[in-house]
Amino acid sequence: MPRTDPLKNIRIVLCETSHPGNIGAAARAMKTMGLTKLHLVQPQRFPDPEANWRAARATDVLDKAKVHETLDAALHGVGLSVACSARTREIAVPQSGVREVAARAIAVARSQSVALVFGNETFGLTTEQVNKCGVLATIPANPRYPSLNLAAAVQVFAYELRTAAQENDAPTLEPRLAPxxxxxxxxxxxxxxxxxxxxxxxxxxxxxxxxxxxxxxxxxxxxxxxxxxxxxxxxxxxxxx
Amino acid sequence: MPRTDPLKNIRIVLCETSHPGNIGAAARAMKTMGLTKLHLVQPQRFPDPEANWRAARATDVLDKAKVHETLDAALHGVGLSVACSARTREIAVPQSGVREVAARAIAVARSQSVALVFGNETFGLTTEQVNKCGVLATIPANPRYPSLNLAAAVQVFAYELRTAAQENDAPTLEPRLAPxxxxxxxxxxxxxxxxxxxxxxxxxxxxxxxxxxxxxxxxxxxxxxxxxxxxxxxxxxxxxx
Known part of the structure; x- marks a missing residue:
């Protein structure tokens, strides 16, 4: 049986991104960690020269990016969707740290699609968007200034995914999840x-x-x-x- | 005995940075993880409005940044200095992964100053600069495109430092379960x-x-x-x- 690279089964979903530069920087962050699938839900400006400039040599990720009207469309066929958010709030979905969620995402991604979902730079994810995901993951941060730049947050998540993929080469038994x-x-x-x-x-x-x-x-x-x-x-x- | 916050004992040293935007983004990355001490060795343009813009609400880190003529000056009083570099090469110092180095840096920083040293965006650290450090740490990356943006690399290191600092005294949050x-x-x-x-x-x-x-x-x-x-x-x- 050929082994799948779990990183190839993981998509990054950016919702309603305001600045095209952040989309480009996110694409670069993805590619440095071996992620290639970028999905955009209603980006304010895309494609855009600023995105290409900030992507450096990761413009291939931008070229293949898919643009959607709704988050549901971006999550079609996905087994595990992770809401990536700094805000703690009253939410429906279970919460987890980045490291735990990365290990789980890699385990699922050995056989099924996984999505990491990021919100708008200023407002983050809406409660409705978070509730569409299976788990909420938060980067541990300075409580007095927890606002990571969007691409920096993508970099941290992508780094943890790559580290988890390398650490845990042994396939774990992850049940098949409903789409x-x-x-x-x-x-x-x-x-x-x-x-x-x-x-x-x-x-x-x-x-x-x-x-x-x-x-x-x-x-x-x-x-x-x-x-x-x-x-x-x-x-x-x-x-x- | 009062407990010192080890993060307060860790400085980020940026050498010969070309783009002031990267200095600002690095300051923001630092502050989100509770790091406050920024040292700059011969920055090409600093201070600069572009740095302030990209720092968002971390301009206080820029305001307190210290500018030096030499790396030696920036490392004055430092117990452990870490060269942060993507390039593998013939070097004198021991090599380590980010996670291991973060644990060690936190242990040292409970009583002494620690420095994380980053090179120029295009050329990285020179061999001479690396050899001034006690250890070389590399972020595991896609071998075909390992070039993280400077501020993104600072974000990953700072995140690992914060995580290492918290791991010792983190109470686990176990929800109340039904009998x-x-x-x-x-x-x-x-x-x-x-x-x-x-x-x-x-x-x-x-x-x-x-x-x-x-x-x-x-x-x-x-x-x-x-x-x-x-x-x-x-x-x-x-x-x-």
Whole structure:
């Protein structure tokens, strides 16, 4: 069996980036660590000469970059998505350090696509964007000035990924994970069912769906489990009619 | 004995930097990791508005930066000096990885000054400069494109220093977990509900419950989550009658 380079299965997703220079610098940071797949969600200016200049000899990464309208489109087919954010906040998904998440990302990336998702330079990721990811990872930083430059944050994550890939050459047994779009469909069905039976009031949803997302994100759903859960929801909806 | 913050004892030394923007970005990278002491050996342009712009809210690090004529002057009083270089070459000093060197630097910095020395953007450190240091450290990188941006390299080293400093005294954050009996009660309710709606046939249960147990065991349910799940089941049972 040919061995896959896990770094080739990892994409960097930059959401709503303001400065093209940061996109170029991120591409350079990626390439120095052996990452090649760049996905951009609604970049403000791209392509742009400033991006090419800051990319130095990593313009090939920019040339192959894919631009998307939505984060869901950028995460299509992804097994594990990591929200990379400095902000600690009330969120649905489990939290982790960079090093732990890198080891896990490499293990998954030996057989499935992994995405690292970064937000806008000023505002970071929205809560909605974070909640679409399976885990939130934060670079340990100076609490009085935790604001790493976007490309610098990409560099740290990419460095930890490369280090993890080298340290752990032995393939670990990582279960196959359900793709992003199937998990989202499950959440949508669950939400509909709970609304039907009156457990969820769409006018006052409170934190119900984020809490359930957090629970299932920790479980890291496998494809068969998604099938079981959707089967249960279907049976409940039928009996409810 | 009062504990010294080892990060306060570590200086970043940038030699013959060409672009003031890189000095500013390095200052920002330092401050995000709690480093404050910047030393510059013959910078081409400093101070400079470009440096201040790229430093963002780390201009205080630039304001306190010390400019020297020679590397020796910048290393005055330093116990351990680390040459940070991507290039492998014939050198006199011992070589090490970033992580190992960071642990050692932190240990030394609890009582003595430590310096991390970075070379010019294009030419790196000269052999003479490397030989003035006690150890050479290299960031593991893509052999076909190992050229990290200067500030990105500073970010990786600074991140490893902060991580090494924290590793000793980091309390682990373990969430509160639901007690066994509550989890079991949840499983029992779930099983009853699924039997009621015909999804589970008690005569032929297959592996349904063990699979669901496995899923929720991975999630490691918290007390509030158990309450939410039991609330959902109650709502579903009611609507089912």
């Amino acid at each position: 992003h779009e199937d998990v989202e469909r499950f959440y949508a069905h669950l939400e509909t069912l709970m609304t039907e039976v009156g457990f969820l009031n769409p006018e006052h949803p409170k934190k119900l769906m984020p809490r359930l997302r957090r629970l299932f994100a920790r479980a890291r759903l496998e494809p068969e489990e998604i099938n079981i859960l959707r089967g249960i929801i279907k049976a409940l909806s039928r009996s409810n009619r | 066994h009996e509550d989890v079991e009660r949840f499983y029992a309710h779930l099983e009853t509900l699924m039997t009621e709606v015909g999804f589970l046939n008690p005569e032929h249960p297959k592996k349904l419950m063990p699979r669901l147990r496995r899923l929720f065991a991975r999630a490691r349910l918290e007390p509030e989550e158990i309450n939410i799940l039991r609330g959902i089941i109650k709502a579903l049972s009611r609507s089912n009658r």
